[in-house]
Amino acid sequence: MFLLFQIVNFIVLAALLRIFLYKPVMGMLEQRRQRIEKGLEDARAAEEARAKAEEERQRILDQAWEEARRITGEATRQAEEVAKRIEAEAREQAREIVERAQRDAELERQKALGALRDQIALLSIAAANRILQEALDEQRQMALVRSFFSGIEAGKIQVLEEEEELEGEKAEVISAVPLEEDEKALYTEKLRERLGEGVAVEFKVDPSLMGGVVLRVGDRVIDNSMAGRLEALRRTLV
Template structure:
């Protein structure tokens, strides 16, 4: 060592000093630094793990929230559809009820009008009957008893034409004035019909028009007057 110019004792002292410094540095600086770095690494790793867990929890929460929103949207749509259906049903029910009430009002109005017209025609019938009786009495030059007078009035309004006998099982009978039960029974007897509907038309003046399908027997006063007018002209 001396030949190389190296002092062995000094070198040994330096080695010992370096070792001591290294040990001191390891104990006082390097070891705490390594421990701090390891703790920092573990903290960072834990932070990353917590972040991943938080991200997963957030994703799950968003998924659950979206699922809830979708379910509520479906439920709301269902309620809307049910409400619309109920609303439409209620509207239909109200309209149908209003239609029924309107129909009932129209039917009642027609019935009232027909009853009022028939009452007025009944009064007119009595007056026309009196005129017919007076005319008959003037023609024959004598007064008529009540029975003959009633017969003249009945014939004027309800005389069944001979051609109407056995015209058909179902008839429509048109008269100038409303007919009573006895007069309707007489018409049924003379025509032999089973089903008869009655209609009032003051414009025929008197007599009866009897229809069965396309067959018509016109025994009205209006028709007879028209024939008379045609003959005269």
């Protein structure tokens, strides 16, 4: 009887424990399990988020480094181009300066040579002028005149083109010394043989010719004077 009572008490106690203790405890345990699982899921999510954040940070850093390298490379390239351009411009300016200096030096040299040639020409002409004035006496003067007209007669000095004659023109003979009348007549005859019988011949004297003869026929001038030769020499020297 006592045993039965204990069994009944145990059953009642177990039922009471199940009703009032087991279910709450199990509920608490279930809630705890759920909280733990949620915590684990949150931890995994946090770890994944952290990993993603780390990946994103690394990606951003890599992009930043790549952009920095690109900017640095572009800056270096531009700096090299600028340096090359500056060097090329400096070389070109230096070349232009050298060429300009060479041109200026050559110009100055030519000016100096020109001035020297002018001085030499003037001195040479002056010396020749003095020598001629001292050397050309009347006899030599007349010899120069005769030589000129002999050259015309022999065809060595061409007054007109072949078979060309002048009618009504005037021939002007200018000598450094006066000619005798018989000489004028002789030279008039020689000129008319070449120019035509109708040509009027006029004789003039110009001591500045220094010697020789200048012949003017229309607009043609044959200068066989010493002054003309000295002028030609001066032009050659200058």
